[in-house]
Amino acid sequence: MIQSSCGLDCFDACEFSVAEYNSCELIANTSNNTLCSLLNKELFDTPRIEKPTIDGIEVSLEEALDATALALKEKALLWRGSGNFGVMNEITNLLFEQIGGTLTKGSLCDGAGGAGIEEGRGVNRTLPIEQIQNAEVVIVWGRNISTTNSHFMPYLAGKKIVVIDPVATPIAKKADLHIQIAPRKDVYLALMLSRFIFMEDSEKIEWMDEYASEYEDFYDFTRTFRLKGILEYLELNLGDIGKLISYLKFDKVVILVGVGVQKYSIGHSVLHAIDSLASTLGLFGKEGCGVGYLGDSKLGFDNPFDVTTPRVSKVNTPFKDFKTVLVQGGNPAESMPNSKRVQKELESLETLIYFGLYHNETSKRAKIVIPAKSFLEKKDIRLSYADYKVSPMNPIMDTDIGISEYDFVKELYKKGNFSQLNKEQEYIDKWLNHCQKQENTLYSPAYQMLPYQNGFGEDEDDEFIFIDDFEDYFEDIKRLIKYRKSSNKENKKQEYWLITPKAKHSLNTQFRRDNSVHIHPDLGYENNQELSISSSYGEHKFIAKHNSDLRVDCVLITANTLGVNTLTPDTISQEGEGACYQEVKVTINAKDIL
Numbered sequence: 001m002i003q004s005s006c007g008l009d010c011f012d013a014c015e016f017s018v019a020e021y022n023s024c025e026l027i028a029n030t031s032n033n034t035l036c037s038l039l040n041k042e043l044f045d046t047p048r049i050e051k052p053t054i055d056g057i058e059v060s061l062e063e064a065l066d067a068t069a070l071a072l073k074e075k076a077l078l079w080r081g082s083g084n085f086g087v088m089n090e091i092t093n094l095l096f097e098q099i100g101g102t103l104t105k106g107s108l109c110d111g112a113g114g115a116g117i118e119e120g121r122g123v124n125r126t127l128p129i130e131q132i133q134n135a136e137v138v139i140v141w142g143r144n145i146s147t148t149n150s151h152f153m154p155y156l157a158g159k160k161i162v163v164i165d166p167v168a169t170p171i172a173k174k175a176d177l178h179i180q181i182a183p184r185k186d187v188y189l190a191l192m193l194s195r196f197i198f199m200e201d202s203e204k205i206e207w208m209d210e211y212a213s214e215y216e217d218f219y220d221f222t223r224t225f226r227l228k229g230i231l232e233y234l235e236l237n238l239g240d241i242g243k244l245i246s247y248l249k250f251d252k253v254v255i256l257v258g259v260g261v262q263k264y265s266i267g268h269s270v271l272h273a274i275d276s277l278a279s280t281l282g283l284f285g286k287e288g289c290g291v292g293y294l295g296d297s298k299l300g301f302d303n304p305f306d307v308t309t310p311r312v313s314k315v316n317t318p319f320k321d322f323k324t325v326l327v328q329g330g331n332p333a334e335s336m337p338n339s340k341r342v343q344k345e346l347e348s349l350e351t352l353i354y355f356g357l358y359h360n361e362t363s364k365r366a367k368i369v370i371p372a373k374s375f376l377e378k379k380d381i382r383l384s385y386a387d388y389k390v391s392p393m394n395p396i397m398d399t400d401i402g403i404s405e406y407d408f409v410k411e412l413y414k415k416g417n418f419s420q421l422n423k424e425q426e427y428i429d430k431w432l433n434h435c436q437k438q439e440n441t442l443y444s445p446a447y448q449m450l451p452y453q454n455g456f457g458e459d460e461d462d463e464f465i466f467i468d469d470f471e472d473y474f475e476d477i478k479r480l481i482k483y484r485k486s487s488n489k490e491n492k493k494q495e496y497w498l499i500t501p502k503a504k505h506s507l508n509t510q511f512r513r514d515n516s517v518h519i520h521p522d523l524g525y526e527n528n529q530e531l532s533i534s535s536s537y538g539e540h541k542f543i544a545k546h547n548s549d550l551r552v553d554c555v556l557i558t559a560n561t562l563g564v565n566t567l568t569p570d571t572i573s574q575e576g577e578g579a580c581y582q583e584v585k586v587t588i589n590a591k592d593i594l
């Protein structure tokens, strides 16, 4: 038996075993006993890049690495994606430190929300699965559990479920309560719920006196908004709020937040407001309670790949300032926002190097293409953003294809005459040595059964800091409410919110791709009709798919859909240097509108 784990960037971090080397039959080690089709099927079915190429012509690995070494002598940037979640992927940082190159900072993923959590709690600790299991009520807030986090589904069985999501997701359809909120309004909902909790005297004063004593100021802040106006803006009535509060008032409440709520410039404020609501209810450090988001998986580790190189934004990366760009484990030409700009800049580079498993929109534009080994073929360990488990990844099969990140860096060290690299196992051991070991399981050094039980901040001697203000430059809601009646939009083309979540049979842009735009049937377009969707960033043609799970004011295009990011803005979130994929309104253009 060889033990290993899935390296895909996913909440579940599944572990598996194989009976023998080179066996493709993966046996799940999870309690739920299934591995999803991404690992079991798509990973094996997707054609790999087998040979290195330069200008499309097959070359030996040696030639490709020589050309890479030469190109890295120019002003060079490393843009690393999240194609493989193993920690050894970051070893390329050491190479860029040696060559005096530049790395990126910020996040296409959870950065904005993470920053909001740190504003309130000081550090972003993961909520242990045990607390989810112990909850009576689970509020699923902008997370598409059955698609992106399916191994959590069994933990939710038998609990009261509330879903806050603009889409009637599968879990929303089964929920006790679904608030089909309009996009980007969650911060106001969290603040209003907190206000009502104070108004009803349901706040947990004793807990707050000890751990979050500035609550009076928070209550005052929630009262700076006009109640009636906000409820209208939220399209909710007092009855809806009452129902939501009736669930929040249970003893054991867990809130599971996904990235959906924070793909906006105010993403940090959304998480900060949700955490503030949770503090009002004393949900931290208590059995069966807590707010689970994407936790800081590296918390407590001393990362051997931390380097101090210059960094540029990962969200609106100025590729044109560089001569050489190495893309590793990512597909910026499609996964980054404002992808037209990205594609143009990648095309005009002197040398774009793509180091990955599959051909994609980035590899197609690359001068040098170097095939990587997949996580089934190399040694690594992975952390998790939804659990404290640390999972070794062992090679389970041989391949002639590609090179591992460690060997890639080792070869380039040799070619550059840089100092000796440590042995691969020594780096892996540096990670492992920090882990807590219980029986045969490894846990992160930050593992705590009840996070924030003793307080907040790194040393757990701080208080929770409530949200006390935020600025919204995209929607000035005080103005919106004031001028609602007089605003005349008749001459303006109807605009829709763009919802761009994950797809079931792909992992971001890896595996199956799509070409659909989901629209509500009431909009009057035909199913399968070609529609051009445009925003102030670009325009792209998609095939219409009727979807009555949507609100009529939203269109939905999944992250694996070609062209979706021609529509999205490369704005950087106010905090956390995160991407703001949904901070945009789009229009629908069809020749034959009914």
Ligand SMILES: Nc1nc2c(c(=O)[nH]1)N[C@H]1C(S)=C(S)[C@@H](COP(=O)(O)OP(=O)(O)OC[C@H]3O[C@@H](n4cnc5c(=O)[nH]c(N)nc54)[C@H](O)[C@@H]3O)O[C@H]1N2
Residues within 6 Å of the ligand: 009, 080, 081, 082, 083, 084, 108, 109, 110, 259, 328, 329, 330, 331, 332, 335, 336, 355, 356, 357, 358, 359, 360, 372, 373, 374, 375, 500, 501, 502, 507, 508, 509, 510, 558, 559, 564, 565, 568, 581
């Ligand atoms: N519209 C829209 N855009 C989004 C999102 C969205 O929800 N909507 N989501 C955003 C989010 S959350 C994320 S995390 C990003 C992800 O965006 P990226 O980080 O760019 O990831 P992918 O597009 O999935 O590309 C991953 C690539 O990694 C390569 N790869 C896989 N394993 C390995 C390996 O072991 N070594 C090497 N060298 N390469 C490997 C594969 O060839 C694959 O093509 O996308 C963001 N973009």
Ligand SMILES: Nc1nc2c(c(=O)[nH]1)N[C@H]1C(S)=C(S)[C@@H](COP(=O)(O)OP(=O)(O)OC[C@H]3O[C@@H](n4cnc5c(=O)[nH]c(N)nc54)[C@H](O)[C@@H]3O)O[C@H]1N2
Residues within 6 Å of the ligand: 009, 010, 011, 109, 110, 141, 142, 143, 144, 145, 147, 148, 149, 164, 165, 166, 167, 169, 181, 182, 183, 184, 185, 186, 257, 258, 259, 260, 261, 262, 499, 500, 501, 502, 503, 504, 505, 506, 507, 508, 559, 582
């Ligand atoms: N199958 C599959 N699994 C994946 C991935 C994948 O591509 N495919 N990607 C992985 C990665 S990189 C990540 S980061 C995670 C992310 O996993 P999730 O957090 O689940 O991310 P999303 O699918 O982007 O969006 C989640 C939900 O947010 C809702 N939403 C959108 N806008 C809003 C809003 O304004 N308010 C509220 N309340 N809800 C909103 C969407 O309708 C959607 O149901 O999933 C991981 N797992």
Ligand code: SF4
Residues within 6 Å of the ligand: 006, 007, 008, 010, 011, 012, 013, 014, 035, 036, 037, 038, 039, 150, 151
């Ligand atoms: S993609 Fe996620 S759910 Fe599927 S096997 Fe990997 S970790 Fe598990």
Ligand SMILES: [Mo]
Residues within 6 Å of the ligand: 009, 108, 109, 110
């Ligand atoms: Mo992500």
